[in-house]
Every structure is written in C-alpha cells, then in structure tokens.
Amino acid sequence: MIDREGPTPVYVQVADVIAARIAEGTYVANRPIPSEIRLQQEFGVARDTVRAAVGLLRTRGLVFTVRGKGTYVGAAPDLE
Amino acid sequence: MIDREGPTPVYVQVADVIAARIAEGTYVANRPIPSEIRLQQEFGVARDTVRAAVGLLRTRGLVFTVRGKGTYVGAAPDLE
DNA sequence: TACCATTTGTCCGTATGTATG
DNA sequence: CCATACATACGGACAAATGGT
Numbered sequence: 001m002i003d004r005e006g007p008t009p010v011y012v013q014v015a016d017v018i019a020a021r022i023a024e025g026t027y028v029a030n031r032p033i034p035s036e037i038r039l040q041q042e043f044g045v046a047r048d049t050v051r052a053a054v055g056l057l058r059t060r061g062l063v064f065t066v067r068g069k070g071t072y073v074g075a076a077p078d079l080e
Numbered sequence: 081m082i083d084r085e086g087p088t089p090v091y092v093q094v095a096d097v098i099a100a101r102i103a104e105g106t107y108v109a110n111r112p113i114p115s116e117i118r119l120q121q122e123f124g125v126a127r128d129t130v131r132a133a134v135g136l137l138r139t140r141g142l143v144f145t146v147r148g149k150g151t152y153v154g155a156a157p158d159l160e
Numbered sequence: 161t162a163c164c165a166t167t168t169g170t171c172c173g174t175a176t177g178t179a180t181g
Numbered sequence: 182c183c184a185t186a187c188a189t190a191c192g193g194a195c196a197a198a199t200g201g202t
C-alpha cells in the first residue's frame with residue numbers, strides 16, 4: 001500500500017490514502033479518523049510520518065484536530 | 081533496574097519486568113496492575129514509555145485495558 | 161443532581177540517534 | 182548538507198470513562 005521506492009514521500013502517500021477514504025466516505029464528516037497510534041500501526045510507519053501526513057491534510061482543510069480528542073473529518077468549527 | 085546504556089529499549093525492559101511479575105503471581109489474573117502513573121514513578125520513565133510497555137503486553141495477550149479503570153492481568157472478557 | 165479523584169486515550173512539542181538518498 | 186524516515190524517550194495538556202461522595 002505504501003511504496004518506499006518511488007519518488008513520492010511516504011507521508012504524502014499516507015495523506016493521500018486518508019484523503020481517499022474521506023472522499024469515499026470511509027471516514028465521515030465530524031467523526032474522528034483513527035488515532036496516530038492506530039495509523040502508524042496500520043501503515044507501518046513512524047509517528048513522525050503520520051503526523052506529517054495529518055499535517056498535510058490539515059493544511060488542505062480536509063481535517064481538523066482537537067487536542068486531547070482526535071483528528072476529525074471536515075472544517076474546524078468556529079467554536080462550541 | 082532499568083539499563084539505559086544497553087541495546088534493549090527501556091519500554092521492552094519495563095514490559096519484561098511486568099511480565100515477570102505476572103508469571104510470579106505478583107500481579108494476579110483479573111486484578112489491575114499499577115496505574116501508568118505508578119509505573120512511571122516506580123521505573124523512573126515517561127508515561128510514553130509505560131504505555132509502550134503495556135501496549136507490548138496487550139499485544140502478547142498478557143493484559144487487557146479498560147479506560148477509566150485500569151489495565152488487568154489476563155485476557156479481555158468478551159463483554160459484560 | 162453535581163462534584164471530584166483516578167485512570168486511560170489522544171494530541172502537542174521536543175530531543176537524540178540511526179540510516180538512506 | 183539536507184530531507185525523509187524510523188525508533189526511542191521525555192514532558193505536558195486536555196478529553197473522556199469510571200466510580201465514589
């Protein structure tokens with residue numbers, strides 16, 4: 001699932017997979033995606049890499065993160 | 081008790097000590113092992129490290145964890 | 161009901177060391 | 182040298198479940 005030989009960085013590949021799951025509806029709006037630990041276990045990558053991937057998605061506005069809770073699909077709510 | 085110089089990661093050493101205590105009967109089946117805070121105090125390690133150690137034991141099926149309660153010796157009950 | 165202590169779950173930031181391209 | 186990636190380890194903050202007062 002992850003190609004370590006190709007030119008695309010692993011963290012970008014992980015981000016792409018998660019983005020695809022969001023697009024498919026595997027990960028649903030306002031629902032959390034798996035935790036960093038789960039993701040690094042599933043993809044077999046380091047924490048560094050998972051965090052870089054999630055950071056990318058956050059930059060793209062695909063997810064937002066709430067400290068102590070998790071990372072959610074969608075745009076960050078103004079407040080609550 | 082913990083060797084930070086050797087090749088064995090600290091979290092593996094902690095896991096080994098806990099596993100030994102289970103084998104010895106110091107920690108008893110269906111009874112909780114000390115909390116993460118207690119363990120990090122005893123071993124002088126970070127919570128991160130304790131959680132990695134407990135995670136190992138969980139993978140080995142030696143313990144199971146219930147959020148808000150603790151980590152218990154034995155196999156996880158199906159339901160209750 | 162409300163509050164509180166304990167415990168685990170999750171994320172954040174940092175740091176060190178190794179290795180590859 | 183630098184970016185990427187892995188592994189380990191530290192410390193902190195906040196969230197949520199549990200159980201008791």
